[in-house]
Amino acid sequence: MSAQRMALWAAEPDLDDDINDVDIPLTIPPYQNADLYDDPNLDESALLAVQAQIAQQTALAQIPDVVKRFIVHFHQAVLDNNLPEITLAYESGWNRLTEKFYARTEWPEAEIIAPLVNDDQIFLILYRELYYRHVYSRLQPDIDDRFHSYENSCELFNYLLNSEVGPVPLSLPAQWLWDIIDEFIYQFQSFALYRSRPANKTDEELAMLGSEGGAQAWSSYSVLNVLYSLIQKSRVNEWLKARAEGKSDEEIDEIVGEYGTKPLYRQLGYFSLIGLLRVHVLLGDFTLALKVMDNAGLGLCAGEKVPFTAPTAAHVSTAYHAGVCYLMLRRFTDAARVFTGCLNWVMRARQYHTRSYQYDQINKTADRMYALLALCQTLAPTRLDDNVINVVRERYGEQMTRMGRGEEGLGTFEEIFLYACPKFITANPPPYNDPNTLALLINPPTPSSPSSPTPTSGTPTITDPTQRHLRALSAHFLALSPVPTLRSLLKLYTSLDARKLAGFLDTGVDEEEVLSWMMVMKNAGRCVGRVRGAAGADKDEKNSASTANGSSAGSSLLDGEWMSISDLNFVIDENMIHIAESTVGRRYAGWFIRNSEHAARVFDGLRASPLPGSLPGAKTQGKGGEAKGDTSKDTAPRTSGQKVAWSKVV
Amino acid sequence: MTSATSEWLTPSTRTELIENLVSGVDRYNPSNVSILEDYLYHQIRSGEYDCLANLAILKLYQFNSDLYNPDVVVNILLKALTAEPFPDYNLCTSLLDDRLVNMNPDEPDPLPVLLPILTNLYNLLHQCRFPAFWTFYHSDELESLRENYIVECVGFEEAIREVAARAVKATFTRIGLDRLGTYVDLSGPELEMWIEKQGWSLDISTRTVSIPSNPDNEIESVVIRENVKLAQLQKVIAHAAQVK
Structure with a gap:
């Protein structure tokens, strides 16, 4: 049934052509395709009434019939809370029709299509949500679009949060809910960036931004207010805590209340946590950003369980922003671990997402994570997952070599950071309500002008906050710049006099300076990082025993322990540097175990299949066994039904 | 802890x-x-x-x-x-x-x-x-x-x-007294008191300060060998037992 329905507005090109051939204005033969539309819920007379209005509105008449039908159908699906139908319309129908009719123009305005949906205000809000998202992603939003999309978001959240009847009786797919939150923050970010550039604005734009409403629109407080309200209303933090404590379903229902038991609110609450993480990152508050996620954890990307199947984009966004936080906190091992975990997962999940319309976005974010990972490896080289690190080397090998040369690599370092970092924003607008100061900001007086006695302090300037974050990280990069050279020299010795070392280095470097570099190097060889209880134990960390206790005490994402991350260790006895190098022996076991298991599967497969001659069509089962390994190993070897007794004890 | x-x-x-x-x-x-x-x-x-x-x-x-x-x-x-x-x-x-910048000159x-x-x-x-x-x-x-x-x-x-x-x-495990003085901007008795407060010991004859060992200034060469746990071999062993 659903397949048949979908065909109406989405698929068959010949059907679409029929509709396009219809001469558009006024006299559309009523429902020549009505027999195809077999939805029993739709009443003919209602459609005819709609049809009468169509005749009066040429604007509406110009909308292709297939689009109209889509909207009516979409509306009905939302009214019925029919999740599969909504998902289908949302993920496939909308995008197909966009490609076909609205690749370069707006969708019809909500007011025009209102008669099609009986003026259903809630649906129109949802429709506008899609309408503006399309404008932002495909077209250039003008200032009116920016203000109106803000108003529409407010209406939507107001409806969800301040409904008089308690939780609203609406069901939407998780993907859409995620997109609502994600898009809300994207538009906030986009507005903040637009607002931060007062030059090249028309008088009308300046007037609107300077008005009281202009100052309110997309204000940081209003955005945070929405996200915190969704979190509090859904009691998602309480829910996550209760789950972590292993409470029963009844107890949890009790705790989360009437809103939190509804999937709509619970998911919105959970996505708001991730949204808040992102907003705090954009505003440069890296500690608060991670603190928000304390209860939710970092999910899949940190090898943790997730409370429900969230869209891929949500995981990727979590990992990217959390990783940026750790990077700015100079906790490079944590950053690298989050990036690696997520990239590994994206790599494996890639085959399932090739057709998703979010695929591009996910890939772009993943590319940025590879770039940031290259920075992590430069600042604190650690052993990482082979698959991921191979991609990093493939893409950034050359740049990493350049960054490894110290100061001369600074340009490369900054270039990669600027490409891969989020577009940071400032919380407050330039003074649009004060035209004089604004004019000064756009056209700063020339410093040499004799009229201004203190030219430097009197000139207001607004710089991109990204530069501020870049400076902080670049300073660290520069502080570490002597380390690679020192490392390569120290590796050659077991003990070395500091004066002699100074002699090896460039002229003009005295012993005192070398000693300060050595202290910098010492600091760079340690790092605060989260220790995962289980994984920490087999990480070969010498001090893992002492840290195991600490990890259970606090689950905060900001928690951490000192750990040594350098394989080259040294200590200075007055003037003599003693060096000790740790080496990691080659690991054979993993390879051996994987291949033994693979061989076992092939063997089982061969034994289970009929002899060659007897059935010519028999396939070789071993083929593709690598990918499907997990499923085949569960089913294949159990033939004997025999279980080794002690295998459970281990 | x-x-x-x-x-x-x-x-x-x-x-x-x-x-x-x-x-x-x-x-x-x-x-x-x-x-x-x-x-x-x-x-x-x-x-x-x-x-x-x-x-x-x-x-x-x-x-x-x-x-x-x-x-x-x-x-x-x-x-x-x-x-x-x-x-x-x-x-x-x-x-x-x-x-x-605040335009108010006062x-x-x-x-x-x-x-x-x-x-x-x-x-x-x-x-x-x-x-x-x-x-x-x-x-x-x-x-x-x-x-x-x-x-x-x-x-x-x-x-x-x-x-x-x-x-x-x-x-450091040991550091010259004068050098340490320049690091902490102290000298003479003040410096000696500071060293004592840190729990470090001063050898007046050689003018060096010894720093007690801690996890960061103790070094040793380690060869990290892989450590196979029985659980990792569970599938292989179980399979071998079944095939018999």
């Missing part, structure tokens, strides 16, 4: 009132800024330090530019300097949105002048260039910072010496 960051996350000296502000949504309420500012001045007078509470002040300033008080910001940055090698100083400056904003100086101090600490730090610290350029702010900040120099002590402790 407490983790390396627990005192930073929730200092033992933090009161419940502050804890609620730092962890709750009340941190966004502009009317609470005075509570947090009072707490900062308490830190300044008592030598305590609470980074997250101070970040909450900067957050309020970020959202409400009318609350902005440059003296508070300078004090927060001074406190953050002493947290090195933790990145507190950068976390604070990350929240300092560029603001329009009340000039001191921050635009002081911020580059503070950043310079921070970079010297971060690069472990302690003698250069002290030279710059005593220079005329810093007179206004010293006399207007640092003088109020109890234990500031002592806290900077702790930064140096942390770096030295990790890197």
Whole structure:
């Protein structure tokens, strides 16, 4: 049934052509395709009434019939809370029709299509949500679009949060809910960036931004207010805590209340946590950003369980922003671990997402994570997952070599950071309500002008906050710049006099300076990082025993322990540097175990299949066994039904 | 056992009132800024330090530019300097949105002048260039910072010496007395007392200071071998048993 329905507005090109051939204005033969539309819920007379209005509105008449039908159908699906139908319309129908009719123009305005949906205000809000998202992603939003999309978001959240009847009786797919939150923050970010550039604005734009409403629109407080309200209303933090404590379903229902038991609110609450993480990152508050996620954890990307199947984009966004936080906190091992975990997962999940319309976005974010990972490896080289690190080397090998040369690599370092970092924003607008100061900001007086006695302090300037974050990280990069050279020299010795070392280095470097570099190097060889209880134990960390206790005490994402991350260790006895190098022996076991298991599967497969001659069509089962390994190993070897007794004890 | 960051996350000296502000949504309420500012001045007078509470002040300033008080910001940055090698100083400056310089000539904003100086101090600490730090610290350029702010900040120099002590402790087993003196800007009996307070021992005859061993200044070459656990072999062994 659903397949048949979908065909109406989405698929068959010949059907679409029929509709396009219809001469558009006024006299559309009523429902020549009505027999195809077999939805029993739709009443003919209602459609005819709609049809009468169509005749009066040429604007509406110009909308292709297939689009109209889509909207009516979409509306009905939302009214019925029919999740599969909504998902289908949302993920496939909308995008197909966009490609076909609205690749370069707006969708019809909500007011025009209102008669099609009986003026259903809630649906129109949802429709506008899609309408503006399309404008932002495909077209250039003008200032009116920016203000109106803000108003529409407010209406939507107001409806969800301040409904008089308690939780609203609406069901939407998780993907859409995620997109609502994600898009809300994207538009906030986009507005903040637009607002931060007062030059090249028309008088009308300046007037609107300077008005009281202009100052309110997309204000940081209003955005945070929405996200915190969704979190509090859904009691998602309480829910996550209760789950972590292993409470029963009844107890949890009790705790989360009437809103939190509804999937709509619970998911919105959970996505708001991730949204808040992102907003705090954009505003440069890296500690608060991670603190928000304390209860939710970092999910899949940190090898943790997730409370429900969230869209891929949500995981990727979590990992990217959390990783940026750790990077700015100079906790490079944590950053690298989050990036690696997520990239590994994206790599494996890639085959399932090739057709998703979010695929591009996910890939772009993943590319940025590879770039940031290259920075992590430069600042604190650690052993990482082979698959991921191979991609990093493939893409950034050359740049990493350049960054490894110290100061001369600074340009490369900054270039990669600027490409891969989020577009940071400032919380407050330039003074649009004060035209004089604004004019000064756009056209700063020339410093040499004799009229201004203190030219430097009197000139207001607004710089991109990204530069501020870049400076902080670049300073660290520069502080570490002597380390690679020192490392390569120290590796050659077991003990070395500091004066002699100074002699090896460039002229003009005295012993005192070398000693300060050595202290910098010492600091760079340690790092605060989260220790995962289980994984920490087999990480070969010498001090893992002492840290195991600490990890259970606090689950905060900001928690951490000192750990040594350098394989080259040294200590200075007055003037003599003693060096000790740790080496990691080659690991054979993993390879051996994987291949033994693979061989076992092939063997089982061969034994289970009929002899060659007897059935010519028999396939070789071993083929593709690598990918499907997990499923085949569960089913294949159990033939004997025999279980080794002690295998459970281990 | 407490983790390396627990005192930073929730200092033992933090009161419940502050804890609620730092962890709750009340941190966004502009009317609470005075509570947090009072707490900062308490830190300044008592030598305590609470980074997250101070970040909450900067957050309020970020959202409400009318609350902005440059003296508070300078004090927060001074406190953050002493947290090195933790990145507190950068976390604070990350929240300092560029603001329009106060046009009022009677009340000039001191921050635009002081911020580059503070950043310079921070970079010297971060690069472990302690003698250069002290030279710059005593220079005329810093007179206004010293006399207007640092003088109020109890234990500031002592806290900077702790930064140096942390770096030295990790890197050295023995260090020359005079060299150590330049790192902590002390000499003679003062230096000897300071060394004693650290629990380090001074050998007067060789003029060297011995630093007790700690996890960072003990080194040994380790060869890390892989460690196969029985559980990893479970499938292989189980399969072998079944095939029989």
